[in-house]
Amino acid sequence: MKPFQFKNFNINQSKNVFRVGTDxxxxxxxxxxxxxxxILEVGTGTGLISLMIAQRNAMARITALDLNxxxxxxxxxxxxxxxxxxRISAAQHDFKTYVTDEKFDLIVSNPPYFEENPSEKDIVARQQTELSFSNLIQKSAGLLSDKGTFSVIIPFESGDHFEKMSVVNGLFPFRxxxxxxxxxxxxxxWILELRRIPQHCEEIDFIIEQSPRKYTDEYLELTKDFHVFAT
Structure with a gap:
C-alpha cells in the first residue's frame, strides 16, 4: 500500500491497519x-495523530497504544x-486493562465509532467490540493528571451521550x-475536549470543504504545516 506523504514525515500503511483519514x-x-x-494516544493505528502532536509540541513525550x-x-x-x-513509543495494550503509575497531561483518541455490526472491515478500529465509549471515558478519567485534557473525535450524533457519560465520570467539556x-x-x-474542572465551554464550527474537493481556507490554514497540497 502506498505511503501517505506529509511535509515532515511519511506514513507507511497496511491493509491490516486502519488507514490515514481526515478524522x-x-x-x-x-x-x-x-x-x-x-501524552497518551489510545488506538494509534498508523501513528498519524501522535506524529502530528509531536510536530506541534517539541516538549511532548508520547506513548501510543493499540490492541492490534x-x-x-x-x-x-x-x-x-x-x-x-x-519522543514517541508504540506499545500493544488493551486500554481497558492498561496499568501504569503515570498520569497524562493529554489523552487523545480517534476511537471506534460504531456499535457491533456484521461488517468485516476494520472491525477493531471501527466497531466497539473491544473498546466502548464507556470504557474509554472511565479509563481516561483515571489516567488524566489534575489539569489534563481528554480529546476525542466522535460522530456528531454521539455527542450528547458521550458528554453525559463524561460528566458522570468527572470530566467536563471546555471546548x-x-x-x-x-x-x-x-x-x-464533534471534537470534544474535557477536563476535571467545570468551566465555560467554547463551541466552534469548522468546515472542511467549500464544495466537493475544494478545501476551505480554514482547513488549508490548519493543515498547512502537515499536508502536501497539489499546486
Whole structure:
C-alpha cells in the first residue's frame, strides 16, 4: 500500500491497519497540546495523530497504544522513520486493562465509532467490540493528571451521550468543535475536549470543504504545516 506523504514525515500503511483519514488529521491538528509534556494516544493505528502532536509540541513525550499487533509494528516503524523518534513509543495494550503509575497531561483518541455490526472491515478500529465509549471515558478519567485534557473525535450524533457519560465520570467539556464535511451540509463530527474542572465551554464550527474537493481556507490554514497540497 502506498505511503501517505506529509511535509515532515511519511506514513507507511497496511491493509491490516486502519488507514490515514481526515478524522485523524483533524484531531492531530486541533487537539489542545500546548503545555502537555506526557501524552497518551489510545488506538494509534498508523501513528498519524501522535506524529502530528509531536510536530506541534517539541516538549511532548508520547506513548501510543493499540490492541492490534500489526498496528503497533507499523506505528513503531513510522515513528522510527520520523524526526520525532526519540519522543514517541508504540506499545500493544488493551486500554481497558492498561496499568501504569503515570498520569497524562493529554489523552487523545480517534476511537471506534460504531456499535457491533456484521461488517468485516476494520472491525477493531471501527466497531466497539473491544473498546466502548464507556470504557474509554472511565479509563481516561483515571489516567488524566489534575489539569489534563481528554480529546476525542466522535460522530456528531454521539455527542450528547458521550458528554453525559463524561460528566458522570468527572470530566467536563471546555471546548467543542463541530465539524462539517461541506459548507451548508449537516455536521458530521464533534471534537470534544474535557477536563476535571467545570468551566465555560467554547463551541466552534469548522468546515472542511467549500464544495466537493475544494478545501476551505480554514482547513488549508490548519493543515498547512502537515499536508502536501497539489499546486
Amino acid at each position: 485523524g488529521v483533524l484531531l492531530g491538528a486541533l487537539s489542545s497540546v500546548d503545555g502537555s509534556q506526557n 499487533a500489526d498496528a503497533v509494528i507499523l506505528a513503531a516503524e513510522n515513528f522510527k522513520n520520523s524526526p520525532f523518534q526519540d 467543542k468543535i463541530k465539524i462539517f464535511g461541506i459548507k451548508n451540509s449537516a455536521p458530521k463530527r
